[in-house]
Amino acid sequence: MIDSSEWARLSYVPTTSDFERMLRNAALRVTRPRVAVLSAVHDHPHADTDSLIDAVRQDFGEVSHQAVYDVLRALTAAGLVRRVQPTGSLARYEARVADNHHHIVCRSCGAIVDVDCAVGRSPCLTAADDAGYEIDEAEVIYWGRCPECAAATSTARGG
Numbered sequence: 038m039i040d041s042s043e044w045a046r047l048s049y050v051p052t053t054s055d056f057e058r059m060l061r062n063a064a065l066r067v068t069r070p071r072v073a074v075l076s077a078v079h080d081h082p083h084a085d086t087d088s089l090i091d092a093v094r095q096d097f098g099e100v101s102h103q104a105v106y107d108v109l110r111a112l113t114a115a116g117l118v119r120r121v122q123p124t125g126s127l128a129r130y131e132a133r134v135a136d137n138h139h140h141i142v143c144r145s146c147g148a149i150v151d152v153d154c155a156v157g158r159s160p161c162l163t164a165a166d167d168a169g170y171e172i173d174e175a176e177v178i179y180w181g182r183c184p185e186c187a188a189a190t191s192t193a194r195g196g
């Protein structure tokens with residue numbers, strides 16, 4: 038069986054029954070809002086809560102803000118969804134979990150893209166000095182400007 042971290046790499050598009058199975062595997066009861074939110078996070082990587090609420094409403098009809106917040110919290114706690122919150126940004130959610138990939142964030146427009154670990158699998162988990170902590174996640178965020186914002190700035194400078 039393909040796990041969720043591989044789905045992001047493959048072009049495989051998970052179906053409703055895949056989402057239901059993921060919920061059951063995580064010992065979560067299968068509910069319509071949970072399937073809807075999980076599906077929305079898969080379709081919109083790095084979306085913030087408001088964008089996810091919009092996406093869920095488009096596909097599944099009226100859902101309250103609070104319901105979506107609650108589901109996101111449950112999915113994150115269960116490890117089905119990863120919460121990313123760059124400094125100064127709203128919390129974003131993604132379905133690519135468990136591979137400890139990093140992010141590049143645009144300082145100008147806030148766009149976020151995935152970037153694999155620099156070397157091998159999760160090498161950043163090996164801290165130079167772990168100070169006795171049991172480390173289970175390394176969060177690395179690369180900051181810069183996306184191609185669109187960089188192009189816009191150089192055009193403005195040039196003309």
Ligand SMILES: [Zn+2]
Nearest residue numbers: 143146183186
């Ligand atoms: Zn940008």
Ligand SMILES: [Zn+2]
Nearest residue numbers: 131133150151
């Ligand atoms: Zn990501």
